[in-house]
Structure formats: structure tokens, C-alpha cells
Amino acid sequence: xxxxxxxxxxxxxxxxxxxxxxxxxxxxxxxxxxxxxxxxxxxxxxxxxxxxxxxxxxxxxxxxxxxxxxxxxxxxxxxxxxxxxxxxxxxxxxxxxxxxxxxxxxxxxxxxxxxxxxxxxxxxxxxxxxxxxxxxxxxxxxxxxxxxxxxxxxxxxxxxxxxxxxxxxxxxxxxxxxxxxxxxxxxxxxxxxxxxxxxxxxxxxxxxxxxxxxxxxxxxxxxxxxxxxxxxxxxxxxxxxxxxxxxxxxxxxxxxxxxxxxxxxxxxxxxxxxxxxxxxxxxxxxxxxxxxxxxxxxxxxxxxxxxxxxxxxxxxxxxxxxxxxxxxxxxxxxxxxxxxxxxxxxxxxxxxxxxxxxxxxxxxxxxxxxxxxxxxxxxxxxxxxxxxxxxxxxxxxxxxxxxxxxxxxxxxxxxxxxxxxxxxxxxxxxxxxxxxxxxxxxxxxxxxxxxxxxxxxxxxxxxxxxxxxxxxxxxxxxx
Amino acid sequence: xxxxxxxxxxxxxxxxxxxxxxxxxxxxxxxxxxxxxxxxxxxxxxxxxxxxxxxxxxxxxxxxxxxxxxxxxxxxxxxxxxxxxxxxxxxxxxxxxxxxxxxxxxxxxxxxxxxxxxxxxxxxxxxxxxxxxxxxxxxxxxxxxxxxxxxxxxxxxxxxxxxxxxxxxxxxxxxxxxxxxxxxxxxxxxxxxxxxxxxxxxxxxxxxxxxxxxxxxxxxxxxxxxxxxxxxxxxxxxxxxxxxxxxxxxxxxxxxxxxxxxxxxxxxxxxxxxxxxxxxxxxxxxxxxxxxxxxxxxxxxxxxxxxxxxxxxxxxxxxxxxxxxxxxxxxxxxxxxxxxxxxxxxxxxxxxxxxxxxxxxxxxxxxxxxxxxxxxxxxxxxxxxxxxxxxxxxxxxxxxxxxxxxxxxxxxxxxxxxxxxxxxxxxxxxxxxxxxxxxxxxxxxxxxxxxxxxxxxxxxxxxxxxxxxxxxxxxxxxx
Numbered sequence: 004x005x006x007x008x009x010x011x012x013x014x015x016x017x018x019x020x021x022x023x024x025x026x027x028x029x030x031x032x033x034x035x036x037x038x039x040x041x042x043x044x045x046x047x048x049x050x051x052x053x054x055x056x057x058x059x060x061x062x063x064x065x066x067x068x069x070x071x072x073x074x075x076x077x078x079x080x081x082x083x084x085x086x087x088x089x090x091x092x093x094x095x096x097x098x099x100x101x102x103x104x105x106x107x108x109x110x111x112x113x114x115x116x117x118x119x120x121x122x123x124x125x126x127x128x129x130x131x132x133x134x135x136x137x138x139x140x141x142x143x144x145x146x147x148x149x150x151x152x153x154x155x156x157x158x159x160x161x162x163x164x165x166x167x168x169x170x171x172x173x174x175x176x177x178x179x180x181x182x183x184x185x186x187x188x189x190x191x192x193x194x195x196x197x198x199x200x201x202x203x204x205x206x207x208x209x210x211x212x213x214x215x216x217x218x219x220x221x222x223x224x225x226x227x228x229x230x231x232x233x234x235x236x237x238x239x240x241x242x243x244x245x246x247x248x249x250x251x252x253x254x255x256x257x258x259x260x261x262x263x264x265x266x267x268x269x270x271x272x273x274x275x276x277x278x279x280x281x282x283x284x285x286x287x288x289x290x291x292x293x294x295x296x297x298x299x300x301x302x303x304x305x306x307x308x309x310x311x312x313x314x315x316x317x318x319x320x321x322x323x324x325x326x327x328x329x330x331x332x333x334x335x336x337x338x339x340x341x342x343x344x345x346x347x348x349x350x351x352x353x354x355x356x357x358x359x360x361x362x363x364x365x366x367x368x369x370x371x372x373x374x375x376x377x378x379x380x381x382x383x384x385x386x387x388x389x390x391x392x393x394x395x396x397x398x399x400x401x402x403x404x405x406x407x408x409x410x411x412x413x414x415x416x417x418x419x420x421x422x423x424x425x426x427x428x429x430x431x432x433x434x435x436x437x438x439x440x441x442x443x444x445x446x447x448x449x450x451x452x453x454x455x456x457x458x459x460x461x462x463x464x465x466x467x468x469x470x471x472x473x474x475x476x477x478x479x480x481x482x
Numbered sequence: 483x484x485x486x487x488x489x490x491x492x493x494x495x496x497x498x499x500x501x502x503x504x505x506x507x508x509x510x511x512x513x514x515x516x517x518x519x520x521x522x523x524x525x526x527x528x529x530x531x532x533x534x535x536x537x538x539x540x541x542x543x544x545x546x547x548x549x550x551x552x553x554x555x556x557x558x559x560x561x562x563x564x565x566x567x568x569x570x571x572x573x574x575x576x577x578x579x580x581x582x583x584x585x586x587x588x589x590x591x592x593x594x595x596x597x598x599x600x601x602x603x604x605x606x607x608x609x610x611x612x613x614x615x616x617x618x619x620x621x622x623x624x625x626x627x628x629x630x631x632x633x634x635x636x637x638x639x640x641x642x643x644x645x646x647x648x649x650x651x652x653x654x655x656x657x658x659x660x661x662x663x664x665x666x667x668x669x670x671x672x673x674x675x676x677x678x679x680x681x682x683x684x685x686x687x688x689x690x691x692x693x694x695x696x697x698x699x700x701x702x703x704x705x706x707x708x709x710x711x712x713x714x715x716x717x718x719x720x721x722x723x724x725x726x727x728x729x730x731x732x733x734x735x736x737x738x739x740x741x742x743x744x745x746x747x748x749x750x751x752x753x754x755x756x757x758x759x760x761x762x763x764x765x766x767x768x769x770x771x772x773x774x775x776x777x778x779x780x781x782x783x784x785x786x787x788x789x790x791x792x793x794x795x796x797x798x799x800x801x802x803x804x805x806x807x808x809x810x811x812x813x814x815x816x817x818x819x820x821x822x823x824x825x826x827x828x829x830x831x832x833x834x835x836x837x838x839x840x841x842x843x844x845x846x847x848x849x850x851x852x853x854x855x856x857x858x859x860x861x862x863x864x865x866x867x868x869x870x871x872x873x874x875x876x877x878x879x880x881x882x883x884x885x886x887x888x889x890x891x892x893x894x895x896x897x898x899x900x901x902x903x904x905x906x907x908x909x910x911x912x913x914x915x916x917x918x919x920x921x922x923x924x925x926x927x928x929x930x931x932x933x934x935x936x937x938x939x940x941x942x943x944x945x946x947x948x949x950x951x952x953x954x955x956x957x958x959x960x961x
Contacts (some may be wrong), residue, residue, distance in 0.1 A: 112766045173759075175752075181759040183766070197766045273654075279941060280652075280660040287591045287662070287676045373853075374943070462758060463942055464853070
């Protein structure tokens with residue numbers, strides 16, 4: 004990388020190209036001297052047995068260090084971590100022009116970082132078995148480092164974060180990915196994390212609770228429900244990869260179309276300049292005014308002793324939990340969690356256009372988004388929030404997706420959102436290949452993009468939302 | 483463009499390349515059947531005679547439609563245009579950790595758009611002689627369209643904005659530039675405008691007050707003080723261009739280095755991935771907390787009957803003006819203006835590194851910036867705000883620049899900031915070529931970048947601030 008990094012922009016394509024093929028080689032390998040799928044399963048099962056957290060719901064009054072202030076906002080006495088406040092949203096973007104809701108306000112930027120290293124010529128990813136209070140399954144596979152700023156500044160006097168120095172003291176030429184990416188816009192106000200991949204050249208050993216995995220093994224694990232956590236998925240989404248010609252030829256039509264869609268030189272329905280113009284146009288035409296307000300005054304939400312709920316029982320609840328652990332920064336603690344009401348869906352509709360796979364992206368506004376709209380899956384919502392609405396007010400394609408009538412499922416998995424903030428928040432993630440007769444004309448707010456186009460935008464912040472990025476990781480497991 | 487737009491990302495470089503050479507050809511032409519420098523001067527002098535505005539300072543009480551609300555914020559009764567509010571800023575970025583100041587809050591996005599069209603094979607820019615109340619010289623050269631959203635939605639019941647349809651109804655393949663870019667972060671809260679260049683293929687005639695100019699003529703005009711306005715400069719900055727080999731050979735060493743620096747394939751000191759990593763690192767390590775607050779409660783600022791001033795006489799004043807015009811949307815109006823205290827400087831230090839011109843960019847935090855920091859000139863400040871500070875607390879390179887000791891001046895011009903909001907705000911814009919012995923090692927917060935690297939980032943929002951973009955336009959006139 005040292006020499007390559009001296010070469011400039013036009014060659015960024017070339018550098019990324021070389022990197023994409025290195026990751027492609029790792030994706031083709033499912034067993035090395037360091038890892039295998041079966042070996043992982045045994046190790047991970049053991050981690051799940053030993054690393055479990057005990058999580059108990061408690062009334063708000065039993066939260067330690069957390070309290071409701073005069074505005075009814077829920078804060079930690081240190082001023083750190085996060086607050087739960089009220090948000091007033093006005094926009095002319097969708098059907099609803101004005102609403103209020105609780106929102107998590109966490110302005111600090113955490114690190115989600117994966118150390119990669121070549122063993123026997125194959126890139127391995129250093130992954131961690133990490134327990135989070137809200138996780139389905141307790142322990143999930145997370146990046147090497149998954150730390151809020153409070154974590155790594157050791158606000159709660161915990162243990163130092165292992166491997167953190169690989170990211171905070173990285174040599175510039177070792178940094179393969181470094182970009183701020185958004186988190187759930189429906190639940191967080193402008194929250195972002197730093198997504199990093201750093202290549203180690205010196206010796207790095209896997210500490211207990213950590214393991215080296217090829218991208219090929221991770222690909223298999225993405226096919227299991229609730230195993231690869233959100234933080235790992237968003238970092239993996241920022242990694243470029245390819246499918247080589249030989250594998251494409253051995254694959255089916257979807258695989259061949261995907262191989263072309265991953266190639267930045269393939270013909271796309273819209274040029275990137277056209278996509279940027281479309282986004283700029285949307286952002287300019289629409290207004291989004293976000294104003295923090297006292298949580299106590301938020302319309303249509305009620306606070307009880309145990310939870311804050313929407314009067315219609317929709318969206319989510321804010322709850323409190325006591326968490327006990329053996330090997331965490333501190334041995335036990337209490338914290339608020341946001342518990343969604345019902346499972347979500349996040350679906351990319353895919354179509355081969357002139358033999359090149361395209362994904363149907365939707366420009367989506369969410370309450371806490373930084374810049375009006377981000378690229379989202381073709382369908383992304385909690386269906387329960389919409390079932391009482393007339394068909395024309397429901398999200399585009401939602402009924403067809405739930406009805407199962409739309410396309411052939413190439414990927415389907417239940418995946419969790421961040422278990423440090425969200426209680427049992429999971430989405431049904433799907434990638435569905437549409438048949439040739441599906442119209443190429445896009446509904447308003449939608450555009451066909453190749454996976455390569457999306458990946459290329461992911462070196463910049465705030466283009467694609469976290470659900471779209473999760474699906475970009477799941478694309479690894481779609482063929 | 484229609485066919486070209488079907489080709490994808492890797493070819494974006496190619497498309498931009500072709501476009502850059504088309505603009506380069508326009509930059510080489512200073513006289514056509516439609517325009518010449520001398521012809522422009524006569525026409526522009528006539529415009530300055532006939533289009534002048536009469537601007538009178540008035541006390542705040544004589545503002546019509548504007549009033550101070552209970553918080554002391556200055557608002558228009560329609561809720562449109564902009565407000566002047568208080569801003570509380572906390573950050574660990576620079577020397578000052580906490581301050582409060584008045585700020586202009588104008589969340590709506592305006593359009594700054596230039597129509598370009600080929601005549602006899604040469605791209606011409608449709609420019610407008612436009613009077614603004616705060617302009618030095620009254621009339622300056624502005625983009626084809628320079629309209630706030632309030633303007634073009636005709637909130638003040640003015641005349642329709644000419645040529646607006648070229649931008650709002652543009653065919654995607656005609657759009658050459660379309661990006662949201664920031665305005666002055668010291669004075670505006672997260673303000674952005676939409677910078678557009680649209681190529682017309684059908685007939686377009688220049689209405690009175692408009693003229694077609696080649697980039698070669700505009701280059702000459704950039705050498706005149708206070709002629710090409712800020713809005714035109716920021717749009718021009720987003721346009722890629724080159725210097726061809728023949729002209730480079732005829733030029734001096736600076737010109738040859740600049741020609742290489744404009745070439746995206748030239749060897750740069752830092753790869754773009756490295757630059758993005760540096761920026762992400764800065765944004766992650768530093769916090770910026772911006773909170774709107776009542777203007778009446780802002781510390782160290784006082785409101786009198788005629789102006790709002792800093793107790794130390796620094797920074798700027800908020801004043802009120804009555805403006806009378808013949809040919810504006812309405813014939814006369816009153817409005818607040820922000821009047822800076824003293825002239826500013828904005829300087830790019832330039833250095834040939836292995837024969838390739840590099841500019842020394844500074845990652846700068848300003849009060850109203852959207853995302854912690856943007857790329858700024860090597861030196862950018864109002865010197866008067868710093869003269870009482872000890873040397874080590876003054877901006878890096880400021881003393882050397884003011885002392886005139888640093889490098890050879892390749893461009894120097896007094897240029898105005900936006901005259902619709904700022905009263906006689908001007909900066910001394912300079913590009914200075916450093917001698918070979920100037921150290922290549924960068925001070926903290928600085929990086930060498932080639933002009934091509936900066937131009938390539940300008941297809942995305944919020945990378946370079948408005949002063950850096952102004953200098954990128956002035957670079958056209960530096961050789």
C-alpha cells in the first residue's frame with residue numbers, strides 16, 4: 004500500500020480494484036489453518052455459553068446514574084453516553100408533514116473497526132464474540148473493536164478496549180476503509196460511527212473471545228440468523244469485492260449478473276453523476292426541520308413507571324434494564340433500551356438490466372437523518388406501523404413483499420440491529436431477484452443502481468443508510 | 483452526454499476528462515462572435531450605471547416586516563428568508579473551547595446555476611450583471627440564476643426568476659454539475675446552496691442584463707477586484723478544467739506544474755483514500771456542539787438601536803438597511819445585513835512537489851459548519867480579530883502572509899462575499915507559489931493536495947469551504 008498510496012485519484016479505482024480482488028480471494032476460502040465454518044460453530048457455541056449477559060427489565064426508578072431531567076429527558080449524570088429526548092420533525096417529503104417522537108441523542112462518534120491480516124496469502128478478519136444486552140442470542144459476531152467514545156475514553160472506568168490502538172494509531176497506508184456512516188435514522192438523531200478496516204502487517208494474535216475468519220467463512224455466517232451483528236455488517240458493507248470470471252461461469256444467471264454488477268466498469272442504468280444529481284435535487288426540493296424538544300411534551304407518547312410508549316402502540320417503547328456480565332467493562336450496570344414494536348423488513352429488489360445486476364434503491368427520509376435523505380433498501384419499514392393505513396399510503400412494494408409474490412428470494416435472514424441500544428430489534432433482510440417482466444421504469448423516489456455504484460459511494464459519509472449497508476453485506480451471501 | 487451517461491463509474495473519470503477538456507478549450511478563448519474582454523467592459527460599465535441600488539443604513543425600528551422576537555432573535559413576519567439568532571458553540575478543535583455569537587439561520591437551499599452552451603464549438607457561460615445591497619461596486623457578475631428558495635417560490639411576490647426552468651426542469655443528461663455546497667461557516671448556520679451547471683442544447687437568448695462569456699473572458703475578469711461575485715466563483719470552482727500540453731510548454735514553471743496538478747492521474751503527495759482517512763480521523767477525534775440560543779442572551783454581544791456589536795469591536799456587526807432599486811423583484815425593501823469588521827484574507831500556499839502543483843489545505847472548524855470541519859485555504863481569517871493575540875495563538879502562516887514574505891504571488895485580488903447578506907464583506911484572495919526550500923512536512927491540520935484532488939471532491943457536498951472554492955476559481959487566473 005505504501006507505494007500505491009502515492010499514486011493518485013484516477014488510480015483510486017485501480018487501488019480499489021486490487022483491494023477488491025484481494026477481498027474476493029478471501030471470500031472464496033472457507034477453510035484455512037486458522038479457521039473453518041465447523042470450527043467457528045464450536046468456538047461460537049462455547050462463547051455463547053460462557054459470555055451470556057443476564058438482562059432484567061426494571062422500572063425507570065431503579066436505573067442507577069440515569070434520571071429524567073426537568074424536561075422529562077432521560078440522561079446519565081455524567082453527561083456522557085446518550086440522552087433520550089423529544090424530537091419535533093417537519094418535512095414536506097412524505098405523507099406525514101409533522102410529528103414528534105422520542106429520539107436517542109448521542110453526538111459522539113464511536114469506532115467500529117476490523118483488523119485484517121494476510122495469513123498464507125489470504126486476508127483474514129479479526130472478529131469478536133460480543134455480548135450486548137439487547138442482542139437476540141446474547142452473543143453475536145462483532146468487529147475487532149466496537150466502542151463508543153465513552154467506552155474507549157473509559158468513562159465508566161472499564162478495562163481498556165483491546166486492539167483499539169490499531170485504529171487510533173493506524174499508519175495512513177494501512178487504512179483500507181475509514182468513513183463515518185449513519186445509524187438508524189428513525190431512532191437516533193444524526194448518529195454516526197466510524198467504520199474502519201485496517202490491515203496489520205506485524206504479528207497480531209487473537210485474544211480469548213476473538214477469532215480470525217476469512218470472508219468466505221463470514222459469508223456462510225451471514226446465512227445464519229442473528230449471528231453477524233449490525234456493527235460487523237456495516238463495516239463489511241464498506242469493503243469492495245468481486246466475483247472472478249471462473250466462479251461466475253460456474254454460477255447461475257444471478258451470479259453472473261452479480262459479477263457484472265460488482266464491476267465498476269459495467270454499464271449502469273444511470274451514471275453516478277446522474278445519481279448525485281437526483282439526490283441533490285431531492286435534498287433541495289424538500290425541507291427537513293428537526294428540533295429537539297422536551298421529551299415530556301412530545302405529543303402522542305406517554306411515560307409510565309416501566310416504559311415510554313406510543314398511544315397507538317406503534318413504533319417502539321423506551322424501557323430500562325439491569326444487565327449483569329462476567330467479562331464486560333464493568334460487571335453490572337443499568338441502562339435504557341429502545342424496544343421496537345414488531346419485526347422490521349428490509350428488502351433489496353434486484354434486476355438484471357442488460358445482464359448487469361441492479362438494486363432498486365429508495366431515497367428515504369428518517370426523523371434523525373443528517374442530510375434530508377439517504378439511499379435505503381427498496382422496502383424498509385416495520386409493517387405493523389402501516390397495517391391500518393389505506394393501500395396508497397403504505398410503503399411502495401410493501402404488500403407485494405409481505406405477500407411473498409415479488410421475485411425469487413436470493414437471500415433471506417433475520418438480522419439484529421445494535422444490541423447496545425436496541426432490545427431485540429430485528430429485521431427480515433431479503434434480496435429478491437425480479438423476473439424480466441418487472442418494469443424498468445422507477446416509481447418516484449427510486450433508482451436502479453449497481454452494487455459497484457453503491458460501494459463506490461460508501462467511501463463517503465451519509466450516502467447509504469444502515470439497513471442498505473446491512474443488505475450490501477448480505478449480498479456476499481446471496482450467490 | 484445522453485449516451486455517455488449510460489456508461490458507469492470508472493468512466494466518470496473519462497466523462498469528466500472529456501468535460502474538463504471542453505472547459506479548457508473555453509478557457510483558451512478570450513474573443514468570439516458573442517463576447518470579448520473589451521466588449522464586456524463596456525456592457526458591464528453600462529450595467530453598473532443603470533442597475534445601481536440605493537442602500538441606506540436605518541435603525542432596526544425602521545425595518546419593515548422584520549422584528550426582534552421575545553428571545554431577541556431577528557425574524558421576518560412571514561417566517562421565510564432567514565433569521566438572526568444566537569449560537570452557542572462548544573468544541574475541542576482549536577484554541578477556544580466555548581463561545582457564543584449571532585448567526586444567520588437560513589435552512590432553505592437556494593439555486594446558484596449557470597447555463598452553458600456551445601457556440602461555434604466553444605462553451606459559453608450565461609452570466610448576469612446583478613446588483614446586491616452589500617456589494618462593493620453595486621453590480622457584480624453573477625450566475626445565470628442566483629435565487630433563494632423564497633426568491634423562486636416568489637414569497638415576496640416579485641417577478642419570476644429568469645432561466646430558472648433550466649435548472650428545476652433540467653434533463654438529467656444536461657446536468658454537468660449539481661452539488662450542495664456550504665457557505666460562510668463563521669456567519670451562517672449550516673447554510674448550503676445548490677451549485678449547478680446545465681448545458682443547453684436548444685436556443686437560449688441572453689435577456690437584458692445577461693451576457694454569454696467564455697471561460698477565457700471570465701478568467702480575465704477574475705483578475706479584476708470585486709467583479710465576479712461569490713456565487714459565480716463557487717459554481718466555477720466545481721467545473722473541471724485542464725491546461726493542454728502546448729500551452730503548458732509555452733508557460734513558465736508554475737504553469738507547467740499547475741497543468742500537472744490539474745491532471746487526476748498525476749502523482750499526489752497523499753492518495754485520496756489517505757486524505758479521506760485524515761478528515762474522518764479529525765471529525766472523529768473532535769467534538770462540535772452547536773446549539774441555537776436566544777440572541778438576547780448571547781455573551782459579549784450588545785444590541786443598540788442601529789446595530790448589534792461585539793463588545794471588543796471584533797468579528798462583525800449586524801445592521802439594517804433600506805434598499806431601493808428599479809429592476810428587482812420588488813422596488814424597495816428593508817433587510818438586515820451582516821457587516822464584517824475589517825477585510826479578510828484567504829490564501830492558498832502552493833508548492834510544486836516532484837513537478838506537480840499542490841495546494842496546502844487546512845481542515846478548519848467554523849461555528850456554523852455542518853460536519854465539524856471542511857477543507858479551507860492555507861490561511862483564512864480576518865486579521866483584525868487576531869492582532870491582539872500572542873504569536874502562538876495566531877493562525878498558522880498569518881504573520882508571514884501579511885508580512886508578504888511567503889512565496890511569489892501568482893494571484894491576488896479583492897473579492898466580495900455574498901452581497902445579499904453581507905455588507906461590504908471582502909477578502910484579499912491570494913495564491914502564492916512557495917520556493918523549493920519551503921518544508922514539505924505539514925503542520926498539524928494541514929495537507930498538500932493537488933487541484934485535481936480538490937476538484938474531484940467537489941462533486942460531493944461539504945468537503946471544501948466557500949473560501950477554498952473561491953480560490954479554486956481564482957486558480958483559473960493564476961497562470
